[in-house]
Amino acid sequence: MARTRVQMPTEAKKGELVRIRAIAAHQMETGFRNNERGASIPRDIITAFRCTYNGVEVFRADLFPATAANPLIEFTTLATESGTLRFEWSGDNGFSAADSASITVV
Amino acid sequence: MRVLLLVLLGCLAADGAAQERKSGYEFMTPPLRAMQDDDFANPGMFAVQDGEALWKSEGCGACHAAATMKGVAARYPAVKDGRLLNLEQRINACRKAGPWPYESKELLAMTAFIANESRGMPITVSRDAKWLEEGKKLYSRREGQINLSCAQCHDERAGQKLGGSVIPQAHPTGYPIYRLEWQGMGSLQRRLRNCMSGLRAEPYAYGSEELVALEYYLMSRASGMKLETPAVRP
Numbered sequence: 001m002a003r004t005r006v007q008m009p010t011e012a013k014k015g016e017l018v019r020i021r022a023i024a025a026h027q028m029e030t031g032f033r034n035n036e037r038g039a040s041i042p043r044d045i046i047t048a049f050r051c052t053y054n055g056v057e058v059f060r061a062d063l064f065p066a067t068a069a070n071p072l073i074e075f076t077t078l079a080t081e082s083g084t085l086r087f088e089w090s091g092d093n094g095f096s097a098a099d100s101a102s103i104t105v106v
Numbered sequence: 107m108r109v110l111l112l113v114l115l116g117c118l119a120a121d122g123a124a125q126e127r128k129s130g131y132e133f134m135t136p137p138l139r140a141m142q143d144d145d146f147a148n149p150g151m152f153a154v155q156d157g158e159a160l161w162k163s164e165g166c167g168a169c170h171a172a173a174t175m176k177g178v179a180a181r182y183p184a185v186k187d188g189r190l191l192n193l194e195q196r197i198n199a200c201r202k203a204g205p206w207p208y209e210s211k212e213l214l215a216m217t218a219f220i221a222n223e224s225r226g227m228p229i230t231v232s233r234d235a236k237w238l239e240e241g242k243k244l245y246s247r248r249e250g251q252i253n254l255s256c257a258q259c260h261d262e263r264a265g266q267k268l269g270g271s272v273i274p275q276a277h278p279t280g281y282p283i284y285r286l287e288w289q290g291m292g293s294l295q296r297r298l299r300n301c302m303s304g305l306r307a308e309p310y311a312y313g314s315e316e317l318v319a320l321e322y323y324l325m326s327r328a329s330g331m332k333l334e335t336p337a338v339r340p
Contacts (some may be wrong), residue, residue: 003152020147028289052322069149069290070149072147
């Protein structure tokens with residue numbers, strides 16, 4: 001069960017810098033640890049995050065085994081026009097999650 | 107008069123030795139406090155939400171509304187028929203399908219959900235002399251190859267450092283917690299077992315009378331302090 005959340009304003013002035021935060025519940029298992037019986041625990045991480053604004057990519061990030069569990073990503077974008085922002089996470093073992101949020105630009 | 111004065115001075119000295127009580131929160135860096143205070147950034151909130159979903163899917167609401175759980179975590183462990191039960195054991199006693207194992211995702215989530223219902227409420231455990239005595243005894247007894255008692259660190263050296271970590275006063279105000287070192291949630295018993303293995307003592311088993319008595323003593327020692335679940339700790 002993938003769980004992700006996004007936090008951003010629902011309204012902004014044209015040209016304003018909008019602060020966006022996105023977080024995913026994920027253990028980010030590095031692949032470098034062993035279990036109690038000494039067997040290695042396979043890697044299971046989120047590898048990519050992407051944000052599109054009315055279909056245009058405005059932010060992307062690659063994630064690696066050193067990223068902490070439950071990664072939180074904070075970034076900004078310019079409010080250009082009203083519409084929808086889409087947030088996509090993808091990773092090992094077919095992990096995939098998406099949220100969207102709309103913004104009214106006045 | 108002189109006797110009274112001496113008695114008074116004695117009381118002052120005893121009080122002066124004990125530091126002002128502070129939650130582990132107050133020993134943390136500002137960024138970590140901010141992480142705990144912000145429900146969006148606090149990863150423990152995922153566990154609280156999982157617990158809420160479990161409350162529904164397990165049918166817990168059939169017998170008591172979730173709202174009746176307000177204040178419950180603040181008075182556990184509790185004594186029932188002479189036996190001491192912590193919150194995890196109380197939850198498991200209600201579960202028809204059998205107990206969830208200690209530190210399972212489910213038990214941590216349900217405990218976090220119920221304890222979060224009491225966030226901001228003062229700790230009000232009972233004062234059962236027998237179990238408090240037992241807990242205090244364990245807290246004051248030297249353990250392990252390192253041969254230290256809990257009190258030697260958490261009463262006598264609180265605020266000082268052990269390696270890179272500040273030694274807190276061991277108030278169990280935020281359990282289950284999201285601990286960065288664990289990269290996940292853990293119960294108070296996990297925390298206590300961690301301190302014991304740090305002493306190179308054999309940790310008491312999960313759910314053992316000893317650990318629950320320690321929990322009870324620690325909660326009683328923190329009476330009146332506010333619950334913070336889900337706390338973040340380094």
